[in-house]
Amino acid sequence: MERRTLGNTGLEISKLGYGAASLGNIYRDIDESEGTRSVHAAIDAGINYFDVAPLYGFTLAEKRLGEALEGRRDDVIIATKCCRDKFDVFDFSAERVAASMDESLSRLKTDYIDVFQIHDVEFGTFEQVVNGTIPAAMKLKESGKARFVGITGLPVRYLRKVTEATGQFDTLLSWGHCTLIEDEMETELAELCREKGIGLMTCSPLLQGLLTDNPPPKWHRSPDAVKAGVKELAAICKEYDTDLATVALKYAVDNPHVATNVVGMSTASRVARNVKALETTTNAELLERLLEIAKPIRNMMWFEGNPDNNIPPSDPNQYVPQSPAQTHE
Numbered sequence: 001m002e003r004r005t006l007g008n009t010g011l012e013i014s015k016l017g018y019g020a021a022s023l024g025n026i027y028r029d030i031d032e033s034e035g036t037r038s039v040h041a042a043i044d045a046g047i048n049y050f051d052v053a054p055l056y057g058f059t060l061a062e063k064r065l066g067e068a069l070e071g072r073r074d075d076v077i078i079a080t081k082c083c084r085d086k087f088d089v090f091d092f093s094a095e096r097v098a099a100s101m102d103e104s105l106s107r108l109k110t111d112y113i114d115v116f117q118i119h120d121v122e123f124g125t126f127e128q129v130v131n132g133t134i135p136a137a138m139k140l141k142e143s144g145k146a147r148f149v150g151i152t153g154l155p156v157r158y159l160r161k162v163t164e165a166t167g168q169f170d171t172l173l174s175w176g177h178c179t180l181i182e183d184e185m186e187t188e189l190a191e192l193c194r195e196k197g198i199g200l201m202t203c204s205p206l207l208q209g210l211l212t213d214n215p216p217p218k219w220h221r222s223p224d225a226v227k228a229g230v231k232e233l234a235a236i237c238k239e240y241d242t243d244l245a246t247v248a249l250k251y252a253v254d255n256p257h258v259a260t261n262v263v264g265m266s267t268a269s270r271v272a273r274n275v276k277a278l279e280t281t282t283n284a285e286l287l288e289r290l291l292e293i294a295k296p297i298r299n300m301m302w303f304e305g306n307p308d309n310n311i312p313p314s315d316p317n318q319y320v321p322q323s324p325a326q327t328h329e
Contacts, residue, residue: 001046001275004259007199009148009170011114013077013260016253016278017049018042019203022266023064024057030266032064039068041268043075045275051173051203051262053081053119054104062107073110080104081119081152083133092124094136101140115171116146121162122153122305130165138168150199154304156188157311163192173201173262178255180211180233180248181226181294182301190257203262205252212245213237221302229297233290240286246277247290253278 003012021027023035039050050069052061062080069076082100083092097118105111116137121129129151140146150171153159159174172193177185185202193200210216213234216227234244253261265271303310303321312320 001048001278003048005199006115006148006201006259007170007193008197009115009199011077011148011199013049014047015260016047016274017051017201017203017260017262018047018271019262019264020050020052020061020065021056022061022264023052023068024059024061026056026061027264027266032067034267035064036068037268038266038271039065040072041271042265043072045271047271047275048075049077049079049260049262051079052108053084053117054100054107055081055084055086055119058086059103059107062104066108066110070109077114078108078110079115079117079150080108080113081117082137084119084123090120090123092118092121092128092133094132097133097136098140101145105145112145112147114147115150116140116148117150117152117171117173120153120305121151122155122158122309125306126162126165126309130162134166134169148199150201154301155310156184157313158305158309160188160192161311163189163196163198167196167198169198171199171201173203175203176207176301178202178258178261179205179207179252180290181230181298182207184299184301186255186257200258201260201262202252202255202258205249205261205263206245211248213243223300226297226300229294232293236289236293237286240283242280242282242286246280247282247286249274249277250280250282251287 001014004015006013052065054062082097084090118133118137137149141149148170150169152173156174156177174185206212210220210222210230237244237247263274265274300319301321303323
């Protein structure tokens with residue numbers, strides 16, 4: 001498994017990261033032993049970056065990951081988050097940052113977190129996040145409880161605004177913007193993070209189940225035009241005896257601008273399937289066709305968070321995202 005350097009942290013992390021949300025029964029109920037086997041299979045496959053949060057399963061994912069990693073803590077890099085404990089409950093106060101750290105340390109059965117991230121900063125106010133939340137997290141870095149501090153969120157231009165205002169954090173993760181049909185991670189964040197030495201990460205290479213041969217979940221927020229376009233992408237992949245999910249995963253994880261791409265994998269067989277996908281070679285003609293067909297539906301992402309934090313594209317000809325009616329992780 002290829003490893004990449006995470007910004008200026010010095011951490012060498014696997015380009016495929018383990019998304020532990022599924023351990024919290026986010027997508028389906030899984031047996032704890034099944035989840036533990038998937039964690040061990042990931043480590044054995046060379047995956048060393050494990051991403052989790054109190055939100056996932058409302059602390060269940062952290063508890064299960066902590067149990068699964070007993071005796072193997074030194075083999076992995078653990079990233080968790082703070083400030084979002086429920087889908088609609090946010091607390092970006094300094095007090096909550098400190099308390100969340102101690103709670104996560106207990107659940108994860110460790111005395112330090114490698115990457116401690118502020119979860120979905122677009123739901124806080126700019127002033128609070130920049131002047132209160134990030135400094136509070138940095139104090140935990142000074143104490144040794146966190147080795148490094150980062151922010152996460154969806155809207156890339158707001159994340160850029162926060163990054164430009166303060167360069168004191170170490171990592172940045174934006175999900176869904178590094179896929180076959182999304183490239184704003186590169187255009188909005190890659191150069192800035194490189195200049196500041198901030199480790200850039202992403203997740204959801206299949207865009208919440210959209211970039212597969214299967215119909216997207218009923219709650220999926222992509223516009224109908226995107227869903228129709230993706231059907232065409234899937235059909236073309238079949239012409240080349242492959243499937244859209246394999247091509248999409250390979251394309252996203254191989255992106256050189258990000259240190260890791262976090263993917264959910266709740267079973268050992270899913271781990272094996274994802275690792276195998278990275279070993280494939282995508283037909284050059286196929287990829288060229290997919291990227292060409294994707295042009296009309298590129299970057300038609302939705303908005304999340306406070307309206308003031310949803311900064312539209314500077315180009316008036318670009319698609320202006322709409323806020324979702326509901327929120328799903």
